[in-house]
Amino acid sequence: MVGFGVVGKGVATILARRYAEKVKGYGFNPKVVAIADIDGTVVNPRGFKPEKLEAIKQRGYPISADPDFGHPGMSALEVIDSVEAEVVVEVTPVNIKDAEPALSHITRAFKTGKHIVTTNKGPLALAMPALTELADYNNVYLRFSGTVGGGTPMLEFAKRCLAGDKILAIKGILNGTTNYILTEMSQNRVAFQKALKNAQNLGYAEREPSMDIDGFDTACKVVILANWILNKKITLKDVSRTGIRNVSLQALDKASKRGNTIKLIGSINGEGATVKPTEIPKNNALCVSGVLNAVTFFTEFAGEQTLVGRGAGGMETASAVLRDLLDIRHKLASKVFT
Numbered sequence: 001m002v003g004f005g006v007v008g009k010g011v012a013t014i015l016a017r018r019y020a021e022k023v024k025g026y027g028f029n030p031k032v033v034a035i036a037d038i039d040g041t042v043v044n045p046r047g048f049k050p051e052k053l054e055a056i057k058q059r060g061y062p063i064s065a066d067p068d069f070g071h072p073g074m075s076a077l078e079v080i081d082s083v084e085a086e087v088v089v090e091v092t093p094v095n096i097k098d099a100e101p102a103l104s105h106i107t108r109a110f111k112t113g114k115h116i117v118t119t120n121k122g123p124l125a126l127a128m129p130a131l132t133e134l135a136d137y138n139n140v141y142l143r144f145s146g147t148v149g150g151g152t153p154m155l156e157f158a159k160r161c162l163a164g165d166k167i168l169a170i171k172g173i174l175n176g177t178t179n180y181i182l183t184e185m186s187q188n189r190v191a192f193q194k195a196l197k198n199a200q201n202l203g204y205a206e207r208e209p210s211m212d213i214d215g216f217d218t219a220c221k222v223v224i225l226a227n228w229i230l231n232k233k234i235t236l237k238d239v240s241r242t243g244i245r246n247v248s249l250q251a252l253d254k255a256s257k258r259g260n261t262i263k264l265i266g267s268i269n270g271e272g273a274t275v276k277p278t279e280i281p282k283n284n285a286l287c288v289s290g291v292l293n294a295v296t297f298f299t300e301f302a303g304e305q306t307l308v309g310r311g312a313g314g315m316e317t318a319s320a321v322l323r324d325l326l327d328i329r330h331k332l333a334s335k336v337f338t
């Protein structure tokens with residue numbers, strides 16, 4: 001595992017808590033053999049016992065101070081090169097300028113024959129078409145269900161449950177922070193800056209507020225949906241993007257008088273990929289409040305299908321990592337590479 005922040009710690013907690021159950025129910029026996037953080041690593045080629053994982057988590061930063069397994073200064077790339085493992089779980093913070101260090105972690109994992117499970121939107125937003133090709137070329141899997149919808153399986157729902165249908169377009173509220181801000185503004189008349197501060201205190205906001213409020217986070221998710229679900233080989237630069245800085249209380253009031261409200265909507269259709277504040281009816285299935293996310297898939301035969309759920313949070317996103325690990329396990333068991 002590379003990265004030991006809120007998602008990495010969530011993964012450790014879930015593996016420790018649900019270990020016995022998963023082994024029994026799915027024949028799934030994951031072993032964490034190394035964790036890399038900024039300070040260094042902990043490595044145990046035999047796999048950390050659940051209670052040791054929990055102890056490493058409880059002790060916190062710097063993890064490499066562990067007296068039994070710590071390697072201060074050992075980098076993630078060194079771990080990926082030298083430690084025997086099947087999967088690298090990449091859960092470092094997002095960077096949409098050059099996607100580093102995650103991009104190097106992912107490509108190195110591929111080159112050394114390791115599958116990737118990531119919750120990091122940066123590399124996918126900037127280079128998803130190339131990364132999926134590179135995974136195929138190296139005969140490994142790239143899984144990323146935690147990048148869109150957090151714990152809510154939006155990508156799986158579209159890919160698997162709607163597999164017999166044709167998805168024509170996708171529309172969604174894909175960012176919890178901006179949805180919270182717009183909800184607070186419209187329902188409680190809270191000013192923009194105060195609502196943003198509240199969202200940051202709730203722990204949903206990105207480190208860099210512009211990622212959320214200028215629509216970059218939504219645009220990253222639009223790129224991932226477009227590539228994975230609609231097979232459109234786009235990257236972040238192809239998304240037309242407007243954030244919510246200019247949405248005023250007055251505009252929300254006016255929309256409300258028409259029975260509508262304003263949401264930051266990401267959409268992909270025949271005309272392209274866009275992120276922009278959009279007036280939608282309050283009784284539309286997409287119109288969810290607070291930090292919730294919602295996505296509607298417009299299908300040829302089954303009509304509109306909307307999925308609603310929490311799109312962020314450490315444990316929620318960590319549950320998506322476990323989902324991806326199980327998926328890889330199933331794929332390997334059936335030896336079908338797709």
Ligand code: HSE
Binds near residue numbers: 147177204206313
């Ligand atoms: N900042 C993001 C949000 C986190 O508010 O939805 C999940 O990608």
